[in-house]
Amino acid sequence: MRLLLYILCCFLLINMSCSKKQEQLIVEVYETSASGNKLTKITDFSPEKVKDSIKILSDKKLQTITGFGGAFTESSAYLLNKLSKENRDKILKAYFSKDGANYSLTRTHMNSCDFSLNQYSYSPVEDDLMLEHFTIEDDMDDLIPMIKDAMSASEDGFKIFASPWTAAPWMKDNNDWVGGKLLPKYYDTWALFFSKYVDAYEAENIPIWGFTVENEPHGNGNNWESMHFTPEEMTDFVQNHLGPKLEADGKGDKIILGYDQNREGLKEWVDVMYATEESSKYYDGTAIHWYESTYDFFPEALQYAHNKAPNKYLIETEGCVDSEVPKWKDDIWYWSKEATDWGWDWAPEHQKHLHPKYAPVNRYARDIIGCLNNWVDGWVDWNMVLDRQGGPNWFKNWCVAPVIVDPDADEVYFTPLYYTMAHFSKYIRPGAEVLDVENSDEDIMVTAAKNPDGSIAVVIFNEGKQTKDFNLSLNEKAINVQIKGQAIQTIIIPTNTK
Structure with missing residues (x-):
């Protein structure tokens, strides 16, 4: 009985850990692109073969906007x-x-x-x-x-x-x-x-x-x-x-x-x-x-x-x-x-x-x-x-x-x-604090800032003509995102994101 309880507890702990790692980051994505988007809200993208990552370092605050x-x-x-x-x-x-x-x-x-x-x-x-x-x-x-x-x-x-x-x-x-x-x-x-x-x-x-x-x-x-x-x-x-x-x-x-x-x-x-x-x-x-x-x-x-x-x-x-x-x-x-x-x-x-x-x-x-x-x-x-x-x-x-x-x-x-x-x-509003970012793809440019209302704006620029898929993470949450070639995106992470 003790062995069974032990196995069950381990299973629950592993499951909770996996769930935590996989918790999705809630975002809003706006894109302008050579293909015709003009601050268009993007809701439908299906990243494939995600191998690059953008990590927002929320504890590393730089200048104030x-x-x-x-x-x-x-x-x-x-x-x-x-x-x-x-x-x-x-x-x-x-x-x-x-x-x-x-x-x-x-x-x-x-x-x-x-x-x-x-x-x-x-x-x-x-x-x-x-x-x-x-x-x-x-x-x-x-x-x-x-x-x-x-x-x-x-x-x-x-x-x-x-x-x-x-x-x-x-x-x-x-x-x-x-x-x-x-x-x-x-x-x-x-x-x-x-x-x-x-x-x-x-x-x-x-x-x-x-x-x-x-x-x-x-x-x-x-x-x-x-x-x-x-x-x-x-x-x-x-x-x-x-x-x-x-x-x-x-x-x-x-x-x-x-x-x-x-x-x-x-x-x-x-x-x-x-x-x-x-x-x-x-x-x-x-x-x-x-x-x-x-x-x-x-x-x-x-x-x-x-x-x-x-x-x-x-x-x-x-x-x-x-x-x-x-x-x-x-x-x-x-x-x-x-x-x-x-x-x-x-x-x-x-x-x-x-x-x-x-x-x-x-x-x-x-x-x-x-x-x-x-x-x-x-x-x-x-x-x-x-x-x-x-x-x-x-x-x-x-x-x-x-x-x-x-x-x-x-x-x-x-x-x-x-x-x-x-x-x-x-x-990115006055009083926002620029945040440090880790970006694994040298072909795209990224900056991020935390606004006075607590929301975070991440601006990504893809100068090349190839679509880019990447994992965007903040603290313990993440989401896979896609940006077209020749495009700019602003990704908004809402205030209530921990």
Whole structure:
């Protein structure tokens, strides 16, 4: 009898153990693919020959997410005003509502940029040291209405940071919109400019979260609005002028991000920005762009920047498919390695290998996942809306946006880039903690984050053309999942999963 009871107990223990190991992970799967899925909920897949695994290490928490989003530009705002109210609302809801991409972090420009209709400054009067004639009148017709309508469409709200491309020519050593440097005698006036901007926008009920000090301080090849700083000059301006001025004016809570250009130059800049306690006092973080390469996200540079200032922001503030006229209602182009960028024609010979033809979707998915896996906490796209030419742009610097419109025909095209961005912005929310992941398949990219509500979002990118089957596990639960070739998936693990 005792032997029988012993055998029965062993059987029950083994059975319980097996059941525990086989307990299924409950998930929701959303996929965008070259084959036609667009954030489509996937419920029917039958993985075969599962040999690879993705393991979420829930106890290994990394950076906290600030947000994802795009930029408010005068060009985008102007185009929205040329559409019917129905299509204008459709686009803003697609970007900012909970049912849409639910953008949480956004950028805008101070003064004009290349994606403006013309060149203008909020300080139009020369030698106006106290900026008594400061005005945001040029933003009132298009830019400010777009931001306000986006705020109305957003239930969760979003952060806005602003970036200047240049000061007015009268403040610069070359007296020009393009290139040149801010004259030291105007450092205090330029710091006041930032403070005045906060007051002017907040008078319009638009709160400003922070700033980047200067868009692309190395310049842009002397093509459109720009103003040059060295790391030492920018740090002098922030440490001795901008930071103290915002603090004195009761705006010390406004975020200041330094640098704001390509990742290859990160080491030089963070070494100066964070050299001492005094130099780093007013810097809240570092801003970066992606134009150094069409495929390399420079993980070593990102790791270096994080390690130099581990408690400060590291945010991708601009990226787009540049030097291309967007393809109209041609989804497959965005999945094909046919696009080029500025470097295809203009990069020096020793850097040409960084600028091959590439697929736009691949570039977005690869870069965002690569950034999240290397301490970046926010990722902001460039223009939200452009026309079929890739403008308007006063310099004819044509680029691609996730949403393309034909204002004359009142038509809207949501490109695959829109859905790619939404895989992150919609499902990884501000305050989420990035989690470490073990991935046995080097041909796919994976990142994961735990949201404030306890849910976990896992984003998987399969650049190759072969379907991939894998086992996804969290703690003691697992599920076999399948992702198509040329596809992005966001897998949501609900809050109640232990």
